[in-house]
Amino acid sequence: MSWRWPVAIVLLCCGAGLELVAVAGLCAMRDVYDRLHYVGLAGFGALLVAVAIVVRESFSLIGDKALLVGVILVAAGPVLVQSTTRSLLIREHGDWRKRLDDAEETPRA
Amino acid sequence: MNAWEIAAAALGFALIACALVAVLAGPAHGLAAVEVGSVLLTTILMLLSQGFHRQPFIDLAVVFAVMGTIGSLTFARMMERQL
Numbered sequence: 045m046s047w048r049w050p051v052a053i054v055l056l057c058c059g060a061g062l063e064l065v066a067v068a069g070l071c072a073m074r075d076v077y078d079r080l081h082y083v084g085l086a087g088f089g090a091l092l093v094a095v096a097i098v099v100r101e102s103f104s105l106i107g108d109k110a111l112l113v114g115v116i117l118v119a120a121g122p123v124l125v126q127s128t129t130r131s132l133l134i135r136e137h138g139d140w141r142k143r144l145d146d147a148e149e150t151p152r153a
Numbered sequence: 154m155n156a157w158e159i160a161a162a163a164l165g166f167a168l169i170a171c172a173l174v175a176v177l178a179g180p181a182h183g184l185a186a187v188e189v190g191s192v193l194l195t196t197i198l199m200l201l202s203q204g205f206h207r208q209p210f211i212d213l214a215v216v217f218a219v220m221g222t223i224g225s226l227t228f229a230r231m232m233e234r235q236l
Contacts, residue, residue: 046173047179051196053156056156056157056160059158059196060160060163060164060196062230063164063192063196064163066192067167067171067189067193069171070170070171070174070185070186070189071170071173071174076181076182076185078176078183079182079186080156080185080188082185082189083185083188083189083192086189086192086193087192089192089196090192090195090196090199091200092169093160093196094199097199097203098192101203101207101208101212104208105208105209105211106202106208109170109212109214109215110189110199110203110211110214111213112215113195113211113214113218114214115200116215116218116219116222117192117195117218117222120218120222124188124226124229125221126224127229127230128188128229128232130224130229131229131230131232131233132181132232134233135181135232135233135234140165144167146159146234147185150173
């Protein structure tokens, strides 16, 4: 039995587990900004699943593209979170800088 | 069922939870749920491609990863004022 199969299973379990944790966090949190944290975590779970496929199939047709998908999702995670947070701040306050300005004007204790 | 298909099924059930949050919570919460759900669905497509030994189907996951990201960015942009 090759070493590839057990390593791929461990990576698969870790990746799927991370995504399940991300969904559990999404359901458990009550604030939308708390919920947005789990977008990035789910991306890393997808990357682990992609690495599991690469370990199992080596750098083949499916291995290369799975790795590409994982890298896309990990790179897109922070972009999505930042742009969504910016949009939600504009939706709530009219300008995304407003809360930052308020925080600067407030004297620190 | 092999391990890839079992993982895809487990993530499929998790996708239902994301759909429930998107339907039952407000629009902003729904956008966060859609973003997590698109990552989940991309992973499910990868897992099914590997589990069914249909390697060309991984292209669906590649396309959905890009389109899901663009769609989420579009919704986030529209959410600023119009939705």
